[in-house]
Amino acid sequence: xxxxxxxLADGAVVAKRNLLKIARVPDLLVFSTIQPIMFVLLFAxxxxxxxxxxxxxxxxxxxxxxxVQTCIFGATIxxxxxxxxxxxxxxxxFRSLPMARSAxxxxxxxxxxxxNTLVVVIxxxxxxxxxxxxxxxxxxAAAGFLLLLLFAYSISWVxxxxxxxxxxxEVFNNAVFLVIFPLTFIxxxxxxxxxxxxxxxxxxxxxxxxxxxxxxxxxxxxTPSESAVSDAxxxxxxxxxxxxxxxxxxxxxxxxxxxxxxxxxxx
Amino acid sequence: MSLxxxxxxxxxxxxxxxxxxxxxxxxxxxxVMGLLGPNGAGKTTSVRIFTTLLKPDKGLxxxxxxxxxxxxxxxxxxxxxxxxxxxxxxxxxxxxxLDMVGRLYHLGKNTSRKRSRELLDQFDLDEAADRQVKTYxxxxxxxxxxxxxxxxxxxxxxxDEPTTGLDPRSRIALWDVIADLVxxxxxxxxxxHFLDEADRLADKIAVIDxxxxxxxxxxxxxxxQVGGERLEVTVASPDxxxxxASVLTAIGMxxxxxxxxxxxxxxxxxxxxxxLVETLRALDLQAVKVLDLTLxxxxxxxxxxxxxxxAAEEExxx
Numbered sequence: 001x002x003x004x005x006x007x008l009a010d011g012a013v014v015a016k017r018n019l020l021k022i023a024r025v026p027d028l029l030v031f032s033t034i035q036p037i038m039f040v041l042l043f044a045x046x047x048x049x050x051x052x053x054x055x056x057x058x059x060x061x062x063x064x065x066x067x068v069q070t071c072i073f074g075a076t077i078x079x080x081x082x083x084x085x086x087x088x089x090x091x092x093x094f095r096s097l098p099m100a101r102s103a104x105x106x107x108x109x110x111x112x113x114x115x116n117t118l119v120v121v122i123x124x125x126x127x128x129x130x131x132x133x134x135x136x137x138x139x140x141a142a143a144g145f146l147l148l149l150l151f152a153y154s155i156s157w158v159x160x161x162x163x164x165x166x167x168x169x170e171v172f173n174n175a176v177f178l179v180i181f182p183l184t185f186i187x188x189x190x191x192x193x194x195x196x197x198x199x200x201x202x203x204x205x206x207x208x209x210x211x212x213x214x215x216x217x218x219x220x221x222x223t224p225s226e227s228a229v230s231d232a233x234x235x236x237x238x239x240x241x242x243x244x245x246x247x248x249x250x251x252x253x254x255x256x257x258x259x260x261x262x263x264x265x266x267x
Numbered sequence: 268m269s270l271x272x273x274x275x276x277x278x279x280x281x282x283x284x285x286x287x288x289x290x291x292x293x294x295x296x297x298x299v300m301g302l303l304g305p306n307g308a309g310k311t312t313s314v315r316i317f318t319t320l321l322k323p324d325k326g327l328x329x330x331x332x333x334x335x336x337x338x339x340x341x342x343x344x345x346x347x348x349x350x351x352x353x354x355x356x357x358x359x360x361x362x363x364x365l366d367m368v369g370r371l372y373h374l375g376k377n378t379s380r381k382r383s384r385e386l387l388d389q390f391d392l393d394e395a396a397d398r399q400v401k402t403y404x405x406x407x408x409x410x411x412x413x414x415x416x417x418x419x420x421x422x423x424x425x426x427d428e429p430t431t432g433l434d435p436r437s438r439i440a441l442w443d444v445i446a447d448l449v450x451x452x453x454x455x456x457x458x459x460h461f462l463d464e465a466d467r468l469a470d471k472i473a474v475i476d477x478x479x480x481x482x483x484x485x486x487x488x489x490x491x492q493v494g495g496e497r498l499e500v501t502v503a504s505p506d507x508x509x510x511x512a513s514v515l516t517a518i519g520m521x522x523x524x525x526x527x528x529x530x531x532x533x534x535x536x537x538x539x540x541x542x543l544v545e546t547l548r549a550l551d552l553q554a555v556k557v558l559d560l561t562l563x564x565x566x567x568x569x570x571x572x573x574x575x576x577x578a579a580e581e582e583x584x585x
Contacts, residue, residue, distance in 0.1 A: 010370075017356060017359060021359075088357075092320055092348075
């Protein structure tokens, strides 16, 4: 077997193990879907009444942002799953086996991608219930969902790196939310970037989260009128910018995560 | 006889903490080496180096003649490892755990399936095979973990404190399983801080402390190194410890070990003469009230005490 084929075969064995866990501990999936549903309802009904984005129904505008935020939250299970495996010594077992070095990470990120797909489907259904509509062609909509899942996948590798670096699942959860909240709120997730104070505005305009959110809004046809979108390059070319950001994230974090895995020592 | 496990001058530091300080070791094929030492002596670090989980700062380690540092992948396909805590997946069944390991050893679908069932049977887990591991007892988890180490019939097996945390009955059951393995001709490196465990299972024992081997030999050789028999006295009250100690000092051949808490005194004595009668007479003369008095062969506990100056069970990793 070639190296790549063998890594994929080993990855499939690991992915199957992770998926069995999702099936056996369904509470995990229940909680990872309740949270985004809650966000949709909170923003649609609590803040939605007060927030006005010119040229678009706020609930439609909102969905793109919540989709992206949910994908980032969903990707955290990659890190907490790995941190947990480290604690239990299972990573040690894997590392002592003659399997591909990248297989545990390939398996983990793949099973988490499937998990995230399910979460996105449930969110989309919730969105449709509160009045979100796709106003573009089938192909554009499909491209929108694909972009979301690829983004979730690349964030999974960031989370994998963090999960293999910290000492416990608890530390992972605390550390990661310190990053995730500013990352998803200093962006165009819930409101436009134009109202932000100058330094924050620049951060928000160049935040990958904003690019992906804008891209998804365009692909679903939920964009506000022209004037309401910042003229920063990533927001003017959001699909291209999103793809570039993902390539950059993967180029940095895939080698970094594999390297952390090789060096990972339990406890 | 060729060597299954070799180490030359292994050194490993974690920051300022010294884990290994020039560890040498050689284990001939088909034998059992017991690595005996207190927590923090470097036992687990050695196992992690032999099993490719950790790179040493200095020194050489070989398994079946293969260099662990430069040919890690080859080493992994001939070893089996069972770590300090049962590294099995709680949410999978016993069978699924073993089959997963079999597939990752690239045994092939059918072989892996057959081998997993065979091991579950052999380790008395066949009835629990299709239950999730979270329903298993501690002893069952350990057996499953050990089975996982054996899926690919490795020729060299590393067991890191295989019975830590088990109740005495499960411990003895696991000893039987390990003894069977050895009878089948595997080479085994076993770490433990239980002296009776090393005594029971190992052909040779390496006593390690502060990252080096401080004594090596069979259990009997190590015991004869400390010489003589041991006289143990338990006195009735704390104020009688001092007079009893002076009596034992006069009779014994070495330092008296005193446990204030249990009022228990131990001293090495020569095996000739009527030690027991003499001791009892002398203690009586000092009006020491004796609760218990025994003469026994030295245990590995005594070996450890003599070699290192501290008891084996005590924590030394500061």
